[in-house]
Amino acid sequence: MATWVITGANRGLGLEFAKQLLAAGHTIIAGVRRPEDMEFRHEHMIVHQLDVASTASVEAFAKNVRSSTDSIDVLVNNAGRMDGRWQSLEEVDPEISLDVLNVNTIGPLRLSKALWPLLQGAQQTKVANISSLMGSIEDCMSGRSYAYRTSKTGLNMITKILAVEGQHDNISVTSYHPGWAKTDMGGERAPVPVSVSVKGLIELIDEQTQERSGRFYEYTGDELPW
Numbered sequence: 314m315a316t317w318v319i320t321g322a323n324r325g326l327g328l329e330f331a332k333q334l335l336a337a338g339h340t341i342i343a344g345v346r347r348p349e350d351m352e353f354r355h356e357h358m359i360v361h362q363l364d365v366a367s368t369a370s371v372e373a374f375a376k377n378v379r380s381s382t383d384s385i386d387v388l389v390n391n392a393g394r395m396d397g398r399w400q401s402l403e404e405v406d407p408e409i410s411l412d413v414l415n416v417n418t419i420g421p422l423r424l425s426k427a428l429w430p431l432l433q434g435a436q437q438t439k440v441a442n443i444s445s446l447m448g449s450i451e452d453c454m455s456g457r458s459y460a461y462r463t464s465k466t467g468l469n470m471i472t473k474i475l476a477v478e479g480q481h482d483n484i485s486v487t488s489y490h491p492g493w494a495k496t497d498m499g500g501e502r503a504p505v506p507v508s509v510s511v512k513g514l515i516e517l518i519d520e521q522t523q524e525r526s527g528r529f530y531e532y533t534g535d536e537l538p539w
């Protein structure tokens with residue numbers, strides 16, 4: 314059984330990751346902004362405070378993780394935020410955009426940097442970055458959502474750069490699109506149930522190897538264009 318770190322594990326896809334992995338017998342270290350508000354509890358889940366937008370918070374989180382384990386098997390960079398719905402050029406807010414980039418792009422970089430020593434070792438370990446098809450430059454037909462799209466394109470580049478670094482350290486790093494999933498972010502009209510999205514993602518992460526490192530997959534297993 315493996316030790317998984319999940320960011321944003323208090324609701325949406327992150328909470329579903331925790332529930333499905335705990336049911337399969339894994340250990341979860343959950344990073345959430347307000348641990349005191351977290352209703353779901355489990356004997357094999359440790360919850361620590363984490364704001365991925367803050368370097369000090371990420372460093373404190375990593376210290377807490379180190380106090381409970383000297384190695385982790387999988388880091389899932391799941392925490393993320395939107396910039397409103399399909400913002401046009403007229404609507405885009407540069408200050409909000411900076412926070413979206415901070416959370417969605419630099420957040421996973423902070424976590425990867427802080428937890429990399431716990432991922433290094435003889436065993437093959439993994440970083441799974443929860444990206445979005447909206448970050449695909451090739452797929453950007455409908456435009457809009459400047460900040461969110463750019464933040465996920467940036468995350469995909471972080472995936473690619475970390476994948477190169479990971480070759481020497483036995484760490485694979487892969488980007489995933491969870492589909493349009495029914496969460497607070499996805500909204501009521503989203504066609505993909507959270508359980509289906511996360512089941513597919515877990516199966517793919519289980520199969521994640523160096524051969525799939527530095528690549529981009531949908532929860533269905535289809536490979537996506539950058």
Ligand SMILES: NC(=O)c1ccc[n+]([C@@H]2O[C@H](COP(=O)([O-])OP(=O)(O)OC[C@H]3O[C@@H](n4cnc5c(N)ncnc54)[C@H](OP(=O)(O)O)[C@@H]3O)[C@@H](O)[C@H]2O)c1
Binds near residue numbers: 324326
């Ligand atoms: N749902 C979709 O259709 C869809 C599609 C493509 C990609 N994604 C990606 O999938 C991931 C999960 O999305 P979701 O649909 O589950 O969204 P969600 O229901 O809105 O949940 C977002 C999660 O991220 C956390 N979070 C936000 N900012 C944070 C920060 N600064 N520090 C720590 N945690 C933070 C939230 O915590 P709080 O409760 O504290 O706000 C919450 O746990 C995101 O990266 C998203 O971009 C989702």
